[in-house]
Amino acid sequence: MKNTVLSFQRAKKDGKKLTMLTAYDYSTAKLIDSTGINSILVGDSLGNVVLGYDDTVSVTLDDMIHHGKAVCRGAKNALVIVDMPFMSYQISVEQALENAGRLMKETHCQAVKLEGGKSVCPQIKAMVEAGIPVCAHLGLTPQHINAFGGFKVQGRTEAAAKQLIEDAKAVQEAGAFAVVLEAIPAELAQLITKQLDIPTIGIGAGNQTDGQVLVYADLLGLFSDFTPKFVKRYANIGELISGAVKNYIDDVATQKFPTPENEYHIDDTIIEKLY
Ligand code: KIV
Numbered sequence: 001m002k003n004t005v006l007s008f009q010r011a012k013k014d015g016k017k018l019t020m021l022t023a024y025d026y027s028t029a030k031l032i033d034s035t036g037i038n039s040i041l042v043g044d045s046l047g048n049v050v051l052g053y054d055d056t057v058s059v060t061l062d063d064m065i066h067h068g069k070a071v072c073r074g075a076k077n078a079l080v081i082v083d084m085p086f087m088s089y090q091i092s093v094e095q096a097l098e099n100a101g102r103l104m105k106e107t108h109c110q111a112v113k114l115e116g117g118k119s120v121c122p123q124i125k126a127m128v129e130a131g132i133p134v135c136a137h138l139g140l141t142p143q144h145i146n147a148f149g150g151f152k153v154q155g156r157t158e159a160a161a162k163q164l165i166e167d168a169k170a171v172q173e174a175g176a177f178a179v180v181l182e183a184i185p186a187e188l189a190q191l192i193t194k195q196l197d198i199p200t201i202g203i204g205a206g207n208q209t210d211g212q213v214l215v216y217a218d219l220l221g222l223f224s225d226f227t228p229k230f231v232k233r234y235a236n237i238g239e240l241i242s243g244a245v246k247n248y249i250d251d252v253a254t255q256k257f258p259t260p261e262n263e264y265h266i267d268d269t270i271i272e273k274l275y
Helices: 005-014 026-033 061-074 093-107 118-129 142-148 158-174 186-195 237-253 268-274
Strands: 018-022 039-042 079-083 111-115 134-139 178-182 200-203 211-214
Touching: 005 079, 026 039, 026 061, 039 061, 061 079, 061 093, 079 093, 093 111, 093 118, 111 118, 111 142, 118 134, 118 158, 134 158, 158 178, 158 186, 186 200
Parallel strands: 018 039, 018 211, 039 079, 079 111, 111 134, 134 178, 178 200, 200 211
Antiparallel strands: none
């Protein structure tokens, strides 16, 4: 059954945990979608995982559209959310609306995600009024990496925790249908989850949020540049890939590949005339 912003609301009411994973291409999206996952996020973690940047700051709107299109072709039942990249929504409400509109029209996603609290509420309100569902993102918001001075847990002081609670209420009030809480204390995430009517989706925020999200390459052991404490690795596909590629290299060197069943043939009478 197709997941929608309404089924997200229903899940929160019914106390059913929501599941979300990132994907950046058609084949991975198709595989993940077939598992019955609730949502696929075309995260701007694309910058780290696929494009090899140190952070998400360099990711462009065109990057997100290119990969968002591929994911949407592969996802039939998951709710597809595409990230608005750095500086595609901060300048003005008009800029945010125009770029969110492009993401929806060109990728066929069902929602967009942006980072920030009170400061981006005018943007969230305008998008929601225009019919664009918005997922907010609070806590360790990677687009603010330079302002934070690194990947640091957020909301640990009383003032920072109060600010996060206020921001969470503000994005809900502005019309966000869900909010991602990244790298914040589990106790604080639990409190925010209790105080909101919209679902909270945690990543490094404990197990009391309404759902969880992970970067699929972290879960599968495909990305090893850095692995945050909050990641659980469910498989080591990276090792499988290296092993398979080494076997291929050996087989080519020793002429074990290709074998006759991988070959095409021509009639002997024709080939004789070519000598
Ligand atoms: O870009 C991303 O993958 C994200 C998730 C980590 C929530 O924003």
